[in-house]
Amino acid sequence: MYRYDEFDAQFVKERVSQFRYQVERRLAGELTEDEFKPLRLMNGLYLQLHAYMLRIAVPYGTLNAKQMRMLAHIARKYDKGYGHFTTRTNMQFHWIKLVDVPDILEELASVEMHCIQTSGNCIRNVTADHFAGATDEEIEDPRPLCEIIRQWSSLHPEFVFLARKFKIAVGATPHDRAALLWHDMPVEIVKNEAGEVGYRVYAGGGMGRTPYIALLMKDFVKREDILAYLEAVLRVYNQDSRRDNIHKQRIKILVNTIGQEEMQRRIEREFEEIKASGSLQLPQEELDRIKAYFAPPKFETLDDEMPIGSxxxxxxxxxxxxxxxxxxxxxxxxxxxxxxxxxxxxxxxxxxxxxxxxxxxxxxxxxxxxxxxxxxxxxxxxxxxxxxxxxxxLDLATPNSGLITDIIACPGLDYCDLANARSIPIAKDIARRFENLDRQHDIGELKIKISGCINACGHHHAGHIGILGVDKKGVEYYQILLGGSGAEDATVGNIMGPGFSAHDIGPAVERVVDTYVKLRQNGERFLDTYRRVGMEPFKNMAYLEQMYAAH
Amino acid sequence: MAATPALQVLTSNRLRDGAVVYWQAGAWVEYFKDADVFHDKPLADAALAAAMVFVKDRVVVNPYLFAVREEAGQIRAVEQREIIRCAGPSVRRDLGKQAKPSMEAFDVSI
CATH class of the missing domain: 3.30.70 (Alpha-Beta Plaits)
Structure with missing residues (x-):
């Protein structure tokens, strides 16, 4: 995996010193909370319901054993003995003290970790396929490009204060495991007809209150031009996006306001200008240098037989x-x-x-x-x-990957200051309802994703069954969405109707799943059946109890 | 415009560690059960104004008033958010203020 060079080490060390000084100044009263807040956010530090929350970057989701031990150490020494992995592949600790954060950052730096680009209106931690470098489906490992994007974007003066946060993911397989098209700028490693490796670039995906699937911007960008093209996309976004309404400032709003063709035209104009200047060419030697860090381990010559066990x-x-x-x-x-x-x-x-x-x-x-x-x-x-x-x-062998109990849930109102409703108890309740493994296998692939508010950290828009927590006069309610997908067939889920109470949402989900089991044909997944029959039969069953109650 | 709730409690987060704190007789305490309950708006507003001194002195951040109600002789937060802040995460009863043995149970289960 990537190892810090001298510049990276110095950069992270300086950031720790800067933040230590900033915390001292805050505690001494030289900085107000309004002045300090953007500084702490630049270091992944939020003030949440019970304490501060520190979000630690796990670049492209890769950790070595030393880093894992450091996370354990931080959980033990500075938190309450546990951490939470997020849908951005980062680690969050929910019980952090402000006064400890400089020391935590220093400890993290000692194992080449930090909290930079995990918050604020910047290019966030770049994500990738979690099977990168291991799957036989990929054209090449996407992580070297992720690392190059990190190095290009971390201190980029134009992109430190964007209109809003900006999320990039890189994929390299036909089967999308990184929810690629839900990002502000998805990059797909592809081969053209001549067999050359290059990049397909999209823009304008995103969740939140206005969900959009990213649209294609350029079908094939040559390898050496990729940074120039990405910079062109960012420039158009930076110049043309709204800054007057926080809910309209993501690139998805710009793309869907001016349209795909106009966005492509504006990017192309910038791209040509950057290329003409001769800057931002990605030399093959640099790519090779970064790639070397991600070289796969030396695989032994082994018998390919799969062991049979209990x-x-x-x-x-x-x-x-x-x-x-x-x-x-x-x-x-x-x-x-x-x-x-x-x-x-x-x-x-x-x-x-x-x-x-x-x-x-x-x-x-x-x-x-x-x-x-x-x-x-x-x-x-x-x-x-x-x-x-x-x-x-270790209680880490649950056999449910991709099954109905493999539920995504944000921290929700149990921890998060932005949440309207709890996510975790709902996830636990649903998992218990479907605990029987034979039933899970019978149901097959079914992705449930739960968010405690419209910000959609739990990816509810992309759930085959999505659940969104809402607040009605201080009481938690839950809307169901059906038909979303975070895979290569990315789709925005449709809202079923009025929300269910916390007590009723689990039974309603169970009725939706039972409806699928009755209606499915020829090995259809839940998503396939929904796409064939539409919302109505599911809706009729989900609200059945309420209809009885009303009569 | 929403009517001002009849009963209110003043809360904040401590600057140094982010802990939830409540206003009691001109100072901050850690437990909701010890908080002052304001029965009228002028008194609540006066406490909020007084609390701003503690913001200036870097003791707390972002103080605000929230609605509470009397139920079977006990004061309870109206909104789920404040119930959880008072107690701790409903999914980890061993953590937060609810973990202290002397604390009475908070009804935050689903």
Whole structure:
């Protein structure tokens, strides 16, 4: 994985010193809260319901064992013994003291981590496919480009104060695991007809109160031109986006106001200007240098046979083991969705034990997925029974990857200052309703995503079943959305109707799922059945109890 | 325009650690049960004005008043948000103010 060079190390060290001084000045009264807030946000520090929350960047979702141990240490020393992995593949700690943050940043810097670009109106931590470098589907590993984008954007003077936050994801496979088209600027690594590798660039995706799927801006950008093209997109956004209404300032609003063609024209004009200036060419040597950091481990020559094990192991294999590019290896998903647990939460004991497991089985890195799970990208097949046994002891072997209990949920009103309703108890309730594994297998792929407010950190717009928490006069209600997708067939979910109470939402979801089971044909997934039959049959069943109650 | 709630409590977050605190007799306390309950608007507004001194002195940030109601002889927050701030996360009963053994249970379950 990427290692800091001298510049990176110095940059992060200076940022820690700057923030230490800023905290001192805040505590001494030299900075007001209004002056301090943008500074703390630039370092991922929010003030939430119970304490400060620190959001730590996990660039493109990749961690080594040392970094995992550091997160465990921070959880233990500065928080309450646990952390929360987010849908941006970052780590959040919810019980942080302001006075501790400079020390935490210093400890993070010692393992090449930081909280930069996790908040504020800047280019945020770039995300990628969590199977990057391991899947046999990809054209090439997307992470070198993510790293190049990070280096280009971190101190870019034009893009430090954008109109709003700006999210980029890079994918390289036909099967989208990174919710690519929901980003402000998705980049897809593609091959043209001549077999050259280049980039397909989109713009204008996003969730929040106005959800949009990104639109294609350019079908093929040459490798050496990619930074010039991305800069052109950012320039058009920076120049032309609204700044008068916070809800209208994302690039999705600009793209959908002026239209795809006009956006393409404006970007092209900037692109030609940047290219003509001769700047921002990406030299192959630099790309190769960065790529070298992401070189896959030396794969051994191994027997490709998959071990056979206990009933539990076989169930885990069904959903949590995925095809690897190298014979004798597998990709293993570690579910952070044990039934009854908070999606994405992990204790310091589990983090330390995972770091030990990585060391013991020679696995250099672990990935964080936007679905709030962890991934061992390069596990030897022959080690899987032993890995599984260790994960079982840690309550990390839930065999539900991609199934109905693999629910995404934001922290919601249990922690978040912006939330209108709780997400986690709803996720737990639904998971318990579908706990039976045979039933989960029968239902098949079904992605439930829950957000506690319209900001959509829980990706409810992209859920096959999405749930949005709303506030009605101080009481929590939950709207259901159906038909969303965060995959290559990205779609915005449709709102079913009026919200359900916290007590009624679980039963309503169960009736929706039962309706699917009755209506499905020929191995259809929930999403396929919804697309075939539409909202009506689901809606009729979901509101059935209310109709009885009304009569 | 929404009517001003009859009963209010003044709250804030402590600057140094972000902890939730409540106003009691011109100072800040950690537990909702100890908070002053304001029965009329002038008194509540006066407390909020007094609290701004503590903002200036870097003790707390963002003080505000929120609605409470009397229920079976007990004072309770009206909105779920404030119920959770008073207690702690409903999904981690072992954490937050609710974790203190002497604290009475807060009804925040679903």
């Amino acid at each position: 009933y539990d192991f076989e169930n885990w294999k069904k959903t949590n083991i995925h095809k690897h590019r190298a014979p004798g290896y597998a990709i293993a998903t570690i579910s952070l969705k044990a039934i009854g647990q908070t999606p994405g939460d992990i204790s310091h004991v589990q983090m330390d034990a995972l770091a030990d497991l990585m060391d013991q089985f020679g696995i250099d890195e672990i990935r964080v997925s936007h679905e709030q799970n962890l991934v061992l990208p390069h596990a030897r097949k022959r080690d899987l029974p032993a890995i599984f046994a260790r994960l079982q002891k």
